Amino acid sequence: MTEVAKSPRASSRRALLDAASLAWDTEAFFAARQAELGDPFWIELPGLGPVLVSGHPDAARELFSAPPDTFVPLPNNPVEPLLGSHSVLLLSGERHKKERKLMGAPFNGDRMRAYGEIMCERTRAAMAPILPHSAFDLQKVMQQVALEVILHAVLGMRADDRGRAMRQAISSMLAAYVPALLVVPALRRGMFGAGPWDRFTKARDASMALLRAEIRHRRDQDPDDAGDDILSLLVRARYDDGSLLTDDELVDEARTLIVAGHDTTMTALVWAARYTLATPSTLAALSAELMPHGPRPSAAVLADLTYLGAICNESLRLHPVVPIVPRLAVKAFSFRGQALEAGQAVALATTLLHRHEPEWAEPHTWKPERFLTEKFGPFVFAPFGGGARRCIGAAFGAYQMRMVLGTFFAGAHYEPIAEPPPRRTLGGITMGPATSITVIRGRSPQVDLR
Numbered sequence: 001m002t003e004v005a006k007s008p009r010a011s012s013r014r015a016l017l018d019a020a021s022l023a024w025d026t027e028a029f030f031a032a033r034q035a036e037l038g039d040p041f042w043i044e045l046p047g048l049g050p051v052l053v054s055g056h057p058d059a060a061r062e063l064f065s066a067p068p069d070t071f072v073p074l075p076n077n078p079v080e081p082l083l084g085s086h087s088v089l090l091l092s093g094e095r096h097k098k099e100r101k102l103m104g105a106p107f108n109g110d111r112m113r114a115y116g117e118i119m120c121e122r123t124r125a126a127m128a129p130i131l132p133h134s135a136f137d138l139q140k141v142m143q144q145v146a147l148e149v150i151l152h153a154v155l156g157m158r159a160d161d162r163g164r165a166m167r168q169a170i171s172s173m174l175a176a177y178v179p180a181l182l183v184v185p186a187l188r189r190g191m192f193g194a195g196p197w198d199r200f201t202k203a204r205d206a207s208m209a210l211l212r213a214e215i216r217h218r219r220d221q222d223p224d225d226a227g228d229d230i231l232s233l234l235v236r237a238r239y240d241d242g243s244l245l246t247d248d249e250l251v252d253e254a255r256t257l258i259v260a261g262h263d264t265t266m267t268a269l270v271w272a273a274r275y276t277l278a279t280p281s282t283l284a285a286l287s288a289e290l291m292p293h294g295p296r297p298s299a300a301v302l303a304d305l306t307y308l309g310a311i312c313n314e315s316l317r318l319h320p321v322v323p324i325v326p327r328l329a330v331k332a333f334s335f336r337g338q339a340l341e342a343g344q345a346v347a348l349a350t351t352l353l354h355r356h357e358p359e360w361a362e363p364h365t366w367k368p369e370r371f372l373t374e375k376f377g378p379f380v381f382a383p384f385g386g387g388a389r390r391c392i393g394a395a396f397g398a399y400q401m402r403m404v405l406g407t408f409f410a411g412a413h414y415e416p417i418a419e420p421p422p423r424r425t426l427g428g429i430t431m432g433p434a435t436s437i438t439v440i441r442g443r444s445p446q447v448d449l450r
């Protein structure tokens with residue numbers, strides 16, 4: 001029987017407490033709420049109000065199979081300042097459908113595979129300065145690789161002055177969007193030029209000015225000389241009625257692809273590398289798979305390695321980097337037996353879905369082998385969300401994980417990690433390790449990584 005879902009009365013104190021707990025340890029917060037209140041359960045978020053959350057496969061089925069016009073994205077989305085109001089992530093209805101169609105085209109299989117060698121090359125370049133026996137910060141290396149790859153794919157950026165300026169501007173914008181701005185909407189206002197919001201808007205405006213210059217450059221270009229980066233394709237792309245994207249739309253979509261495409265992949269790579277180094281059996285199985293292909297396996301080889309693929313999937317299962325997939329109902333909708341009205345918000349907690357029993361055996365254990373013997377459906381394993389809003393860059397992100405991780409482990413040896421897993425905290429738009437992860441490069445064969 002379907003009960004009518006009664007959302008709790010909005011309370012700003014409760015919302016701040018929930019947001020702080022969610023940011024502190026995302027996985028622990030959802031697990032504790034589910035254990036205490038059952039499934040589904042209500043949480044409250046600042047600026048969003050009550051949200052009905054579930055981690056059950058039925059919830060995934062209901063959310064992803066519902067007609068697309070059942071939902072819109074949540075209002076007051078905390079990532080809007082980073083992405084802009086024209087971002088596909090924030091659009092709804094027909095406009096969302098049309099924009100997704102235009103933006104999805106550059107991510108088709110053949111085009112994406114063309115980026116494979118660049119992904120491997122940028123990984124080797126990031127590793128080259130790390131000498132045997134020296135320690136390095138895993139996040140920093142993976143962030144450099146992920147940012148380089150996305151700037152190359154979206155903007156065609158090279159290692160020249162233009163590329164360096166853009167890289168600097170985007171990194172500053174991302175660093176300035178500190179977690180406090182993400183979870184406390186009241187902080188998103190100017191404080192006479194000296195507050196965190198002022199620092200963020202200054203960095204954001206600088207990167208937007210560079211993006212506008214890139215768009216102007218492409219609009220002025222002879223079509224025969226146009227590059228094949230994603231922005232060049234979007235500048236020329238036409239809706240079904242023949243119209244083009246405006247400059248404002250292009251700026252917001254370019255920053256959406258850059259932000260959504262690199263923070264996610266970087267965090268996923270950090271988790272995957274960390275668990276591989278912390279689990280001797282995983283490291284041994286991956287080394288055995290990579291060994292026959294030498295220290296510089298090609299993109300085509302890496303695309304086919306099954307254990308490497310299993311490591312990527314297990315990492316996205318155990319710590320899904322986007323831990324919550326939210327929607328706002330604009331029509332009546334039944335969610336886990338509760339009748340929701342238009343205006344009520346729901347979310348799927350993938351941290352819970354990916355540990356739901358009996359679908360997942362030994363759900364809290366790192367075990368890539370499970371992906372070698374079993375197939376998991378889209379309502380059980382959903383690291384890229386699902387339905388009409390499923391991640392546009394899913395194939396690109398999954399492919400990049402293989403390329404970078406394979407190149408990273410084929411090119412050098414590393415000391416195993418003995419420390420327990422760090423806390424999972426919400427920083428930026430993803431759930432990553434709360435503390436930095438230091439890795440020591442071992443006494444590797446003297447491979448020239450350049």
Ligand code: HEM
Nearest residue numbers: 089260261264265268322384385386389390391392393397
């Ligand atoms: C491991 C890497 C990645 C993960 C785990 C990830 C995860 C996600 C998730 C969970 C969503 C929300 C889906 C939903 O609401 O159902 C999403 C949306 C999105 N992602 Fe990704 N993503 C990754 C990489 C990328 C890349 C590489 C790009 C582009 C270059 C990208 C672009 C987007 C966009 C544009 C959306 C919004 C789609 C829409 O609202 O229609 N993502 N992603």
